[in-house]
Amino acid sequence: MAAAHHYLRSAHPAILARRRDRGQPAGPGPRSIAAMPIPVPTPPPPRPATPHADIDAALAVLTERAPAWAALPLDERIGYLRSLLRRTMAEADGLVAESCAAKGIDGVRAGEEWGGNIVTQARTLRILLDTLEGIRRTGRVPLPRNAVRVRPGGQVTVRVFPASVYDRMMYPLTFADIWVDPQVRREGLDDHLGSFYTKGVIPPSRVSLVLGAGNVNSIAPLDVASKMFVEGSTVLLKVARVNEYVGPYIERAFADLIADGFLRVVYGGGADIGEYACRRPEVGHVHLTGSVSTCKSLIWGPGPEGVERESSGRPLLAKGLTGELGNVGPVIVVPGNWSERALRVRAEDVATQILHNDGFNCNACRVLVVAAGWTQRERFLGHLRRVLAAQPPRPAFHPGSEAEYDRYLAAHPAAEPLGQRRPGTLPPAMVSAADPSGDHLAFREEGFIPFIVATALPAESPTDFLGRAVTFCNERLAGTLSSSVIVDRPTARQLGPALDRAVADLRYGAVGINIWGGISFALGSTTWGAYPGHTLEAIGSGIGVVRNARLVDRPEKTVLRAPFTQVVKPPWFVTHRTAHRVLSRAAALDADPHWWRVPGIAWWAARG
Incomplete structure (x- = not known):
């Protein structure tokens, strides 16, 4: 698990911040951590709800621009993705600071925000960029020669982690494979890699509504990126009320896409704004990360009328839906x-x-x-x-x-x-x-x-x-x-x-052997979503997957494996004493890999 140890190593503090760290102790020990006072959460005041007229105007722009986005040449998509990665990293310090303030955490616990937030974004965007650049060069998803294997019984698997030489070094003996739909045979796998980029087709022109999650601040921007770059939709993002403070960061990171009419961001408390946008005819698809109850309300409608619709099998939602709704994570x-x-x-x-x-x-x-x-x-x-x-x-x-x-x-x-x-x-x-x-x-x-x-x-x-x-x-x-x-x-x-x-x-959509299965959420090249088979009538943990930066079209599950014996403590462990140091350096490596970034990560990791 020394391998997995660096997976969440996120970092884009400025060089000055790194210099400030030099010479400081590795971090507080267990006793001093336990004695820390509880910070008081200081989220910013809520933003005014976006008026319905402004939502209508946003949807009009997105509908008009949807054909252009669907048909956009690969070179231009790559340019937008490079800009998104660069701008995301430029916003990293501020977003982590505001996230910590809103959640009332500080010190070593800020590592959670660097890892689950910034590293997750950096890895996903960079690997997706690498995939699209590989398709531009060769017409195929860039995979190592031995990445594709066939299990007993014929099921095909695709090794997507390690995704780079740095992963192999930082996560020795840690692997992740996407198990493909058993109906796909080895000889037909190429037909199920690369999304629309390798098929010679233009994706359907549509507007997707993304209902952002409020718990982890990488979810909303990466759900948007998935709908835009993997599926080819323009997107209306409704930011969750509990973390509305991420909205301006998302707007700055996606500034080029917003300027060209491919993304709009709206705000508002309660269910009204999301419900209104969901029912608009311009929206062709809805994606959410949230609770089963929220999802059912969208599908069947709220209150007793929704219960009656569900019992009689008459969904109110007459458009496509994907989403991730959670489980008990055994x-x-x-x-x-x-x-x-x-x-x-x-x-x-x-x-x-x-x-x-x-x-x-x-x-x-x-x-x-x-x-x-x-x-x-x-x-x-x-x-x-x-x-x-x-x-x-x-x-x-x-x-x-x-x-x-x-x-x-x-x-x-x-x-x-x-x-x-x-x-x-x-x-x-x-x-x-x-x-x-x-x-x-x-x-x-x-x-x-x-x-x-x-x-x-x-x-x-x-x-x-x-x-x-x-x-x-x-x-x-x-x-x-x-x-x-x-x-x-x-x-x-x-x-x-x-x-x-x-x-x-x-x-399960992700299974971890000697590693938290939930790490599939953050590796970027892996899939994140429920096991296939759920329907509107039996929604379970949701429908579809996100992340999947290697563009495996018909995944069944992701299987992660790591050694039982840990050489170095993984930095996502809640007992890690230098997680904020490690993870505040790892994102820079994930976003812009260079050998000279590695020693600083290793030095702090060894002191965890």
Whole structure:
């Protein structure tokens, strides 16, 4: 996982900021972190809602310019994408600072904003740029000669990570493969790579509405980029109320595209603005990242009338829809004989999947699946409990989270808050032994809070456990977005083909082996979205994928693999002491790769 360690290494602080860092200590230790005061969130005042007349005017421009964007020559698209990457990095320092202020975080915790925000954008845009430049040179998606493989049974996979020599160096023995729709055979794969760029066709002329997410600030701009550069739409972006402060940064980053009439950005609280735009006839497609309830309201309509429409199968939405709606992000821990260090490190791994962004992530772990007969189970859970309890409290910035937390505590009487609850904060809460046959709220819904439920399955062997765990996750838990499996090397060898079979059987859009499956969100070259098969009537974790900067047209899932043993602590870990230093340097490397950027990243990473 030394490889994955640098994945979130984002950085574009100015040279002066880097000089300021020299000679400073590596960062506060665990005790000083725990003693940090809780910053007070200071989001800017809300922006006025965009008038309906202005939305109509924006849609008129986007409709008029849609044919020009669909037919735009590749050279010009590449020029726009270069400008977008350059402008995004120019805005990075300010966006991170404002994001931290709005969320009430500072110091080492700013690493989350560098990683999940700036690195994610830098990687996705740069790899997409590399893909388009490769298509311009050769007419094909640029992939290494050995990137395409065929699994037993004939399913084709495409290795998309590492995406560069820097990835290979920074993430040794870490890989990501996109598993292609099983209906696509090896001899026909080229017909399913490159989107419209390799097909000799012009994409349909249309306007897409993107309803931005409020929790992670890379989502809205990258959803816009996906609709524009991967699908060929002009875009109307409605910025989420909770993070409206990102809007001006997006407008500056996309300035050239806005100036030429290919993008418009609108604002407004509540559902009115998004609902109004969604129902406009000029909008041909809707994409959102959000909750199942929000999505259902768009599809069927709000209130009792929407419920009646859903029950009778009469959707109000008469246009295409894609979206990512979250899930409970299960982590399966395969029993083995681990060292005390391994127990601790993997507890930090799971704690990160629970607490990153204070639990306000669609890829967060909400359910931990362990073996009832694992002799180290209680020690592992003890390590996890201690790591969770040691993390400093932070403001619960997401609207409604305190009421949600209370609802989950009431539904799970055995839940143990691991820390003192102060006004405006939510200490992580843990259920250590939930009955796997029970009808638990945490199994049925995605709780957007720092809350984890551990459940133990009876099994006669690691192979038996893994099969039962896969069935449990597929059949009992909400969502199909991402999942993770933790397994030590000797046990993986013992499992043999059963491990590959389990990965194949997990019905999730991203599966991580010894790495957080949610990392697929940020690598850029990987896909991010639900497992295929959802419909408007059964929306699940959503429809379609984003990211996918290598333009694999018919993905089934992304599978990530990393070593069980960590050489260097990954900088996205919540226990990392220099994450802000590492990640504030990594984005620069991801956006503009040069060897001279590497030593500074490595120096700070080693002090994490």
